[in-house]
Amino acid sequence: MTKIYAIANQKGGVGKTTTVVNLAAFMAGSGRKVLVVDMDSQANATSALGFNKYEVAKSTYDVLLQDGKFSETVLVHEDTGVEILPAHPELAGAEVELVNTIGREYRLRDYLAHNASHFDYILIDCPPSLSLLTVNALVAAKDGIIIPVQCEYLALEGLTQLTQTIDLVKKYLNADLEVRGLVMTMYDGRTNLSRQVVEEVRKHFPGRVFRTIVPRNIRLSEAPSFGQTISVYAPNSPGGVAYKVLTAELLKGDMAQQGVAA
Ligand SMILES: Nc1ncnc2c1ncn2[C@@H]1O[C@H](COP(=O)(O)OP(=O)(O)O)[C@@H](O)[C@H]1O
Ligand SMILES: [Mg+2]
Structure with a gap:
């Protein structure tokens, strides 16, 4: 499944994007067949996997407008085997074009059900908004949402709004939607602030925060400019190790849920 x-x-x-591409890479490294879906018109996941967003033939824009044949849209990241439905800047216009169409919130879910059931994992990278593109992702996310939270001042503030959106999607569009987990990112062990933020988020979302914390690590920000994931670029860096352990934590939880010995 x-x-x-x-x-x-x-x-x-x-x-978000850093978490998507690096979780995908380590999942692929442990034998899973993985698809990344880039739902952000900035196309950072697409670039991070080495593709030029202006040159992709078909993109998630075509997927949403029902003109994106899977075999003509999907690209493969050679170093890791991760596959991606790339984004193109024109995705920004999809919102407006879909506004009067029936079932506009279900476009991605239905497309993936028809075209991508041969993957073990599909990770959808969302834009920084609660737009129709994000709603499409939340409706498609049958196994839940992963929420990266930066260890910074006011980290909790935006989460209230996100939680409200999740509740609305649950009520009207996808009753099964759950939060799979929150990932604390860009942790700086030298500051009290980072520690306090982790504590506060854990208190607010008991049992929902992944044990693995992703540190602030320059290697993680360098890798995308080479079109590489951290698993290839610097697997032994603190960031590389963190994403590897986070992937193991996620996979282990999923297997336990399915009743398979981890
Ligand atoms: N743990 C980290 N340490 C250092 N830099 C990071 C880390 N995570 C992300 N970055 C950098 O921070 C910026 C924002 O991260 P990104 O994943 O693109 O966020 P989002 O997708 O939520 O906008 C990018 O330049 C990325 O390379
Ligand atoms: Mg992003």
């Missing part, structure tokens, strides 16, 4: 997660937080720069 394919597991589908949306990586969402309407705040920009919290580590």
Whole structure:
């Protein structure tokens, strides 16, 4: 059974894309067949896997407008085997074009059900907004949302709004939607602030925060400019180790849920 997660937080720069591409890479490294879906018109996940967003033939824009044949849209990241439905800047217009169409919130869910059931994991990278693109991702995310939270002042503030959106999606569009977990990112062990933020988020979301914390690590920000994931670029860096352990934590939890010995 394919597991589908949306990586969402309407705040920009919290580590969504970094989490998507690196979880995908380590999942692939442990033998899973993985698809990344880039739902952000900034196309950072697409670039991070080495593709030029202006040159992709078909993109998630075509997927939403029902003109994106899977075999003509999907690209493969050679170093890791991760596959991606890339984004193109024109995705920004999809919102407006879909506004009067029936079932507009279900486009991605239905497309993945028809075309991508041969994957073990599908990770959907969301834009920094609670737009129709994010709603499509939350409706498609049958196994839950992963929420990256940056260890910074006011980290909890945006989470209230996100929680409200999740509740609305649950009520009207996807009754099964759950939070799979929150990932604390860009942790700086030298500051009290980072420690306090982790504590506060754990208190607010008891049992929901992944044990693995992703440190602030320059290697993680360098890797995308080479079109590489951290698993290839610097697997032994603190960031590389963190994403490897986070992936193991996630996979282990999923297997336990399915009743398979981890
Ligand atoms: N743990 C980290 N340590 C250092 N830099 C990071 C880390 N996580 C993300 N970054 C950098 O921070 C910026 C924002 O991260 P990104 O994953 O693109 O966030 P989002 O997708 O939520 O906007 C990017 O330049 C990225 O390379
Ligand atoms: Mg992003």
